[in-house]
Amino acid sequence: MWEMAKQRDAYGETLVELGRKRDNIVVLGADLAGSCRLKKFGEEFPERMFNVGIAEQNMTGIAAGLALSGKTVFSSTFAVFATGRAYDQIRQSIAYPELDVKIVATHAGITVGGDGASHQMLEDIALMRVLPNVKVVAPADYNESRKATFAIAEEEGPFYMRMGRSSVPIITEKNDPFELGKATVLREGEDVTLIGTGIMVSECLKAAEMLNKQHDVDAKVLNMSTIKPLDDESIVRSARDTGGIVTAEEHVVSQGMGSGISQVLAESNYHVPMKRVGIPNVFGESGESDELMEKYGLTAEHIVESAHDVLERR
């Protein structure tokens, strides 16, 4: 059906292109340069790539010092270390002074798989979206990861970008427009809106097909690739036009994208039924990606079920 590719491959390839275009781009890694796909950049620009070792707090401070000196810094490691280990460093040294640092994390979410709960970061959106000055991006696939990397390099200021470990379906086209802060409509529909972010966008598309074929429900699908700032306008318009919202994210439901969307709706004039698909407030466990998606409620079937719940409450 869809071609598959890893988002981090897109990130690594794009970094090299950015490095060729701009000589003020510096890349930092913390002993996961291979996993985060930083090595190509390092091979082409050895003088602009620094591996700080297993020292994420220092990496974050080094990024701040470089940015204070005119560099645009891409600082990358696994999501759990990037946001959790170095939280206070991001807050004090990057967010507060609003520096041009891009914290780009791979291995976010439960699909990390076998490594288990210690490495499955399910709280990073919550941690980053609450920080003033920090914008949060979660591209849906390979093509978007590429565009998002270019876009956050272009826009000055702190960004957090999250990507997963696994290969995920390529659901957008190379030439599709991409704009930070703007959701894109991947499927028009009238009965309910499915809003996904990251790898859950493809599950939303699958769910929309299932709803259409099996239940005669016409679902709209929105790709919310920027989680902060949220595209309030398109959220409210979707609520108005379809009368029901289902959100889907590979993150704890309590403080993620869906929470943000529920806040937007609560303060709008369209208090439509809503259901958030995501992981309950629990730690993950070891397993295959698809097994974990199934067990923790992240499949298209779960989205379909939630859509029915929303439709019944209308």
Place this chain on the structure above:
Amino acid sequence: MPTLNGSKVEELEKIARRVRVHIVRSTNEAGSGHPGGSLSATDILTALYFEVMDHKPEEPNWPKRDRLVLSKGHAAPALYGVLAEAGYFPVEELMTLRKLGSRLQGHPHVKTTPGVDASTGSLGQGLSVAAGMALAAKLNREPYRVFAICGDGELQSGQIWEAAMFSSHNNLDNLIVFLDRNNLQIDGSTEKVNSIEPIISKWNSFGWHVLEIEGHDMDEIVDSVERAEEVHGQPTMIIAHTVKGKGVPFMEGSLAFHGKAANDKQLETALEALGEKNGGD
């Protein structure tokens, strides 16, 4: 053979005295702040900004300037006093310290205060930021130097040692760090709370060039930077032995004034001790 002549030392000491007056006055006016650790770092900051560093108060963001990261951000009143004396902003503005709407936040903030090079306050982070700046200078082949001032209690923080390792690994000889060794942190003596000694061998073993000076001696402070500059391929840690509360007798060596300002009566005593009552200079 002293590095500075007598009149230069006298000039620096006069400035430092005025900075100490600013510290006790501004924290008293604010009703809070950290005079003790500000007073211990005053001579180092004064010597740096008035003798050592290449900077332009009229152009705070001059790209080629030497930088300073006050890792012990709670000594902001000392930094602000020095910056005001240097002409970054009016001396009168010091009395707005910690007040609503002031450019002088409780801890240094790069976005609000002219002359401040990094936002600090959460301890243990400034050395990494300074190392990042030093790395950028190397990348740009710029000759500017990066100075940092760390508190001794900060050495208990793990990130300091991450930065220590990184700086020597990357041969950041343009990074010169002062340790304000006043022996006290908020809960007591550093050696009682969680011993940081032996400091010299720790930094030596992390690949640093280490110097030890009397941190209230202008000539020693300036001379130590010259000695640091002679070393290539290694960052320098200058362990500056200081006295918390230096210059205000009832604050000297006192824990009480780590994080508490003088009240009005104590301010009178402090100003008298600093020679301000007799018209100062």
